[in-house]
Amino acid sequence: MEEVKLHGFWSNPYYHKVIWALKLKGVEYDYVEEDIFNKSELLLKYNPVYKNIPILVHDGKPITESVAILEYIEETWPQSPLLPTDAYHKAIARFWIQFGVDKACYFHSFFRATGEEEKEKAAKEVLEILKILEDQGLGEKKFFGGDTINLVDIVFGWLPHWFETMEQLVGVKLLEASTLPRLHAWVQNLKEVDVIKENHPDPQKLFADAKIMRERLIANQSMRLHGAWLSPFSCRVIWALKLKGIAFEYIEEDLSNKTPLLLQYNPIHKKIPLLLHSGKPVYESMIIIKYIEEMWPHTPLLPTDPYERAIARFWVKFAEDNVHFTDFACYFYSFFQATGEEQEKAAKEVLEILKILEDQGLGEKKFFGGDTINLVDIEHGWLAHWFETIEQVVGVKLLEASTLPRLHAWVQNLKEVDVIKENHPDPQKLFAYFKNLREKLVANRSS
Numbered sequence: 001m002e003e004v005k006l007h008g009f010w011s012n013p014y015y016h017k018v019i020w021a022l023k024l025k026g027v028e029y030d031y032v033e034e035d036i037f038n039k040s041e042l043l044l045k046y047n048p049v050y051k052n053i054p055i056l057v058h059d060g061k062p063i064t065e066s067v068a069i070l071e072y073i074e075e076t077w078p079q080s081p082l083l084p085t086d087a088y089h090k091a092i093a094r095f096w097i098q099f100g101v102d103k104a105c106y107f108h109s110f111f112r113a114t115g116e117e118e119k120e121k122a123a124k125e126v127l128e129i130l131k132i133l134e135d136q137g138l139g140e141k142k143f144f145g146g147d148t149i150n151l152v153d154i155v156f157g158w159l160p161h162w163f164e165t166m167e168q169l170v171g172v173k174l175l176e177a178s179t180l181p182r183l184h185a186w187v188q189n190l191k192e193v194d195v196i197k198e199n200h201p202d203p204q205k206l207f208a209d210a211k212i213m214r215e216r217l218i219a220n221q222s223m224r225l226h227g228a229w230l231s232p233f234s235c236r237v238i239w240a241l242k243l244k245g246i247a248f249e250y251i252e253e254d255l256s257n258k259t260p261l262l263l264q265y266n267p268i269h270k271k272i273p274l275l276l277h278s279g280k281p282v283y284e285s286m287i288i289i290k291y292i293e294e295m296w297p298h299t300p301l302l303p304t305d306p307y308e309r310a311i312a313r314f315w316v317k318f319a320e321d322n323v324h325f326t327d328f329a330c331y332f333y334s335f336f337q338a339t340g341e342e343q344e345k346a347a348k349e350v351l352e353i354l355k356i357l358e359d360q361g362l363g364e365k366k367f368f369g370g371d372t373i374n375l376v377d378i379e380h381g382w383l384a385h386w387f388e389t390i391e392q393v394v395g396v397k398l399l400e401a402s403t404l405p406r407l408h409a410w411v412q413n414l415k416e417v418d419v420i421k422e423n424h425p426d427p428q429k430l431f432a433y434f435k436n437l438r439e440k441l442v443a444n445r446s447s
């Protein structure tokens with residue numbers, strides 16, 4: 001007699017998917033309720049990698065990860081098939097299962113979204129996914145499996161009860177009959193399938209549980225940015241956060257009288273920007289942006305294709321090496337603070353760098369990122385307002401339509417991007433700041 005045990009947690013949707021598959025196949029099993037906030041020795045032993053449920057233990061052998069478990073169930077108990085027998089249709093079903101796995105992070109972002117902007121952004125992403133699912137996946141069928149449910153229905157089977165609860169908690173309804181009529185009908189049909197009807201958490205209990213979970217997630221993701229109004233480095237972090245619709249608290253630092261928090265959390269450079277995410281400090285603007293990109297992969301700021309990604313990273317590095325304004329050794333700083341022959345030389349070098357950027361980096365594209373901005377545009381974004389002001393203060397114009405037509409057009413396009421248009425220093429204030437700074441630097445050099 002074979003032994004089948006399922007380790008789960010009452011409110012977990014992944015665990016329910018496994019229940020549905022086992023029940024549809026008539027496989028008897030024993031259930032072990034785990035406390036996911038106080039994991040058992042057995043759970044840790046069975047799933048040392050992810051340390052989570054569901055875990056199916058078949059004759060003493062543990063299988064983890066719901067999709068792997070579902071495939072195992074299908075192969076081990078082939079009765080009442082949950083995948084098409086035909087290889088092509090099986091591949092298509094697997095595509096949609098993978099689609100569900102790949103897009104899960106967007107639903108997580110939606111669940112933990114706060115603030116109108118962030119919610120709107122996350123809702124838009126989820127709606128797009130649901131639309132693809134309705135148009136390309138479900139089509140005119142009753143279920144993804146046709147007249148009866150299959151593994152694809154099971155994988156998306158959390159949409160009826162769990163996603164509905166999420167929508168209530170976030171306060172945004174997406175899966176509606178008016179916008180997604182076929183997917184909405186699928187939800188109603190799925191709820192009528194016996195194994196689903198009989199095996200889902202009590203809605204009120206689920207709501208209460210999900211509410212606590214959401215509050216925890218939000219508390220864990222508190223986000224605070226220490227910046228300074230004049231800094232292109234803190235501005236670029238603001239652009240990245242806003243592009244991704246991530247809510248954050250902003251602390252303006254007086255760089256001549258830094259807060260103890262900045263000194264405590266960035267003891268090495270004592271500089272802004274400093275990002276405090278759930279109390280953990282991240283500093284150096286580009287490192288912060290890469291961190292944001294990894295934590296919130298929606299609205300990607302780097303191409304997905306590895307080669308394109310490598311090219312983007314090259315230009316990020318190129319900017320770090322050449323197109324920056326942070327140390328006295330760099331050409332842009334020399335152009336700003338030097339006079340006479342020395343400045344002429346620096347201007348020539350800056351022009352050469354900008355030419356490389358235009359010819360080799362930007363090419364014929366609107367943005368470095370193509371039609372929309374990416375990490376490379378964000379990194380070079382200071383060329384728009386800050387460098388222009390520097391040119392005015394110095395009295396030498398380098399980035400002109402006549403000499404650098406495409407880079408010049410890029411600057412204009414960049415200024416029109418909403419997050420950039422709405423987040424840059426006041427030009428007059430910036431001019432006054434740079435003018436004063438240059439006067440000081442020039443006086444120091446001549447004394």
Ligand SMILES: N[C@@H](CCC(=O)N[C@@H](CS)C(=O)NCC(=O)O)C(=O)O
Binds near residue numbers: 273284
């Ligand atoms: N490489 C750093 C540069 C940051 C930086 O230079 N920040 C300046 C403001 S624009 C700063 O905090 N200066 C204060 C100081 O140097 O004491 C980054 O990308 O974050």
